[in-house]
Each structure stands twice: as C-alpha cells, then as structure tokens.
Amino acid sequence: MSNVMASNVLAPAAPLPQAGAARTAEPQAPSRSVRWLHDLPVRSALVGAASIALFVLAWHVATTWKLDLYVRFMNVPTPADVLASAEAAWGSPTFGSHLLMSCRRIAYGFALAALVAIPLGLLMGRFRLLREMVFPVSEVLRPIPAIAWVPMSIMLWPTNEQSIVFITFLGSFFPILLNTLHGMATVDPVLVRAARCLGAREAAVFREVYLPATLPQIFTGLTVGMGVAWVSLIAAEMISGQFGIGYFTWEAYSLVQYPDIALGMIAIGVLGLASSWTIRLLGRLVMPWSPAR
C-alpha cells in the first residue's frame, strides 16, 4: 500500500531528471540499441515475428490479387476474412466447444498411450522374453497409419467418441513405445554396475538407474507421439466426428465457409504447438539435470 503511494508520489518528479539524462545520453543511444538488438532472445523473437509478418503479407497479396500461378488463390480467404471469422467464432459458444472436445480427446488418448507405452517399453527393455513376444506384433501394427484404423475402430468401440480416442491413442502409442525401448537399450551399463556395487537390488536398479536414464528418450517419444496424436485425431474427426476442430474444418468446406477452413487450420496449429510446449516444459521440470535445449 505504502509502496504504491510512494511510487505515485515519486512518479511526477521522475520524468524531469530522466529527460535531462536522455538528452545527454543521446549520442550513445544508437549503439546501445544495436547491442540490444543482438541480444540473442530478443533477436530471435524479432526475426520470428518478422518471418510470420512476411508470411501473412504474402498470403494477403496472393489472396487480394487473386493470383493464379497454377496454384489458385481465387477462393482462398484473405487474412482479413479469417480475422473477421475468428472474431465471430470467438463470440459463439460452438467454436469453443469444438476446441474443448478436441483437447479432451487428445488428453484421453495421449494419456492412455503414455500410461501403457512407457511401462511396457521399460519392461520390454528389461525382460528379453517380453520384448521378443511383443516386438513382432508391434512391428506389424506400427506401419499402419492411424487413419487406416478408422473403420476398424468404429466396429470395435460402442461409441463414436471412444473410437476417436482410440485412434488418437494408437497414433501416439508407437512413437512412445519405440523411444522408451530405444532409451532402455542405450542405458550406460557402467551406471548399472555402479548401482549394484552400492547395494542396489533389481527393483532399485530399475527405479534409480533405468528409469531416470531413459527419461530423455521417453520425452522424445512423448513429443513425437503428441504430434502424431494430433494428426490422427484430425483425420478421425474429419471422417467420423460430430464435434471437434477437425470436424469444424471439414464442415466449413462442405458449407462453403472458406474463411473457417483457415481458422480451423490455424487453431490446429496453435493447439499442436501449445501441447508440444507443454511437454517440453514438463520435461524440464522432471529432468532438472539435463541442459535446457
């Protein structure tokens, strides 16, 4: 309270000496601003913003001039159209519920995949018989794209919702499993021997050495798995959904609401980016020892 008061009291007085200082410091200002520009995070943020601005500009030019360069931009909505439809969508509850539905499906499917694939991968890495039994099946199933599972999934599960979650699960399952397995194979045997020399038994070696040593690979698997989960989800929603951002995007095409196509695509991109950021953040929290990458 008193701090706020003090700063309020000081505020009017402050500009006067600052203005004087700024005038004397003026000759140095350009060089300081250049140095500030070369500061790495600032620099990469500026370059990133500029590249996005250039992309939007190119989009704007191509669509307002209705370019026909074999690739046709006549029916593509302009950035302004998309912005307008985004404003409209923001006000309506349906768009929000589409987004929420997709996020919930990702959360269920991805969480299930992680809960099954991580323990399975760890155990397969540790016990040869299990690895030899599961590996052939997973090798046959792995190359089947999640979209190819859509008809089978609809037959397997009683509700549409469950079959979409199942497809999301399948998409993220194999990247997580294979990365966990690979992580287990590359655990430094010297660390295992060191732990056993210090009195660690089987369960303790697993918990204290194999698991933390495999964590970086597990998180690689989670990041890849999250990407594939979104790909699978959108495909499943487009084919069999009634809700979700994939359905929204496809429906926009059917109803000739072209700006909504771009809006749906942008929403998918932002959600995908946000979810992989979340995983990276989680990885940093769980693995404080690994240098930030």
Place this chain on the structure above:
Amino acid sequence: MSVTSLKARVARAGQAQPPLDARSERQGRIEIEDFGLRYKTPTGFTEAVTGVSLTVEPGEFVSIIGPSGCGKSTMLNALAGFLKPTSGSVRVDGKPVDGPGADRGMIFQQYSLFPWKTVRQNVEFGLKMKGVEAAERQRQARTLLGLAGLSQFEDHYPEALSGGMKQRVGIVRALATGPRILLLDEPFGALDAQTRLIMQQILTNMWQRLKISVLFVTHDIDEAIFLSDRVYVMTARPGSIKAEIAVPLARPREPAVIMSSEFLALRRGLMSLIREESLKAMGGEINADALKGLATNFDNNDLARSL
C-alpha cells in the same frame, strides 16, 4: 553407521601406530586362488586368465599391472561379483564372492556418477539402498563431503564437475557405505597427468586414514609404485601372475619420492617386466623392423621424394 565407524577409524589412524594384534583384527582380506576364466568364441574357447593366485591382506594397498587385455579388469569384476571364474575361487574374508554388494566398493575409469542425481544424492545412494532414512543419510553425506572438501559442490549435478572432481565424488560415494574393500579399475586413466598426481595423493591419504584393503588395477608403472605396498605384474593373454614385487618405500610418500633412487630402481625392474609382456600382447604384428618405425635412413629428404 558408516560415518561413526569412519570417525572411529580416523581417530585410530590419528594415534601413533596401532598395535600389531589390533591390525590383524581388521577385516577385508582378499584371496584369489588358481583363478581361471575362459569364454566361448565362434572358433572355440579362449583363455582370458589362467592360474592366478593373489592375496590382499587387510588394510593393504595392492596393485595389478599388466598389458592391455591381460585380464586385470576381469579379476576385479570377479571380485565385485559381476562374473564367476570358470576355475578356482574368489574369497573375501574366507567367504566366496556371490554377487555384487556394498561391502566391496568399486570405482570405474568412466566416473559412473548418476547424471540425474546431485553430488550429495550420489553420495547418499549407497545409504539409501541400505535403508538409511532421508534425514540421516543427508547428514552423513554432508559430513563425508565436508571431510573430502567437496561441500560447496553438494548441490551440483555431475555434468558441472571436472574429471578429477567427478572421480573424487565417485570415491566418496564408494566409501559412504563403509566398505572393507575398495576395488579401482584404472580410476585415473582418463585424467590429465597433473590431476592424476593429485588424485593419487588424495587416494593414499584416504586409504591411510581408513585402513581398508585396496586392489588397484592400472597400466601405469609410476602410479602402481607410488601407491602400493605390493605390485603384481601380469603376463599377456592368457593372463597369469608373472611377478610379485614389494614396494618398501616409507609412508607417507611425498610426490618427490618418484625421483628417489629406490623408486627408480623399482621402476626399471617393472619396466623391463612389462615391456616384454606388452610386446607379446602386440602379438605377431611387431618385429624388429616395425619397432624402428621406418627401417631406413632418408638423409633429410622428404618421404614422398624418397619413394
């Protein structure tokens, strides 16, 4: 338990000289008898080690030195409990070794600190495995790190440490559970020469205070002499004991001892023993001409022109 016993040991080492009978009470006696190890290869069986017998008395510092591939590390791994000999026996205090355990600490050339644990958590690991509760093992690890002059690094992850510091933490970690025996497999092999000398001194100081038995594997002659009470020289594969050499240099040994005539005499003796075996270990690939490097005189011409 380990820190109290450590303190007791430190106190004992502080006294002038423990009486002889007290010394024989101490445990940590290593007996390897007629040790042999062979393993299957696509073409049949290969003898890695044959007929090795050696002992380490309680509180003794013994080194094994030999050419690469002679099976030095194999012996250590058998003592640690990672492999069983195909013939002969490996006993510690009269009992055959059956699997790894915290009574025999081991230190590896590759440091082997857990990267996901801080220095203190690494030191605590053995105590955690023993079931010591968190507060108590933290206290013990802090005490040990303090004694080893590593307090300020206790919350660092190993990645932030230099090689020498990593290995010091490795030694402290192995000592934390109060083992009777310390097995070291070329522990300073990856360090630069200067750090190596300092680490050797740190190790002898620790050993003199704790009076545990040490079996040290190396291929460095100076290191073996400087550290040990006795040195076993092994032959090229299949490895066996070629010679056993006592090192009568007085303790504590200062780094300057390596310039003394006794040291140099021991060094000369060991050099000729090892050289013979190293040449054998290189097998048929080395002959008189090969040893000269290039068996001709180029009269200061460059090689390309002479050819």
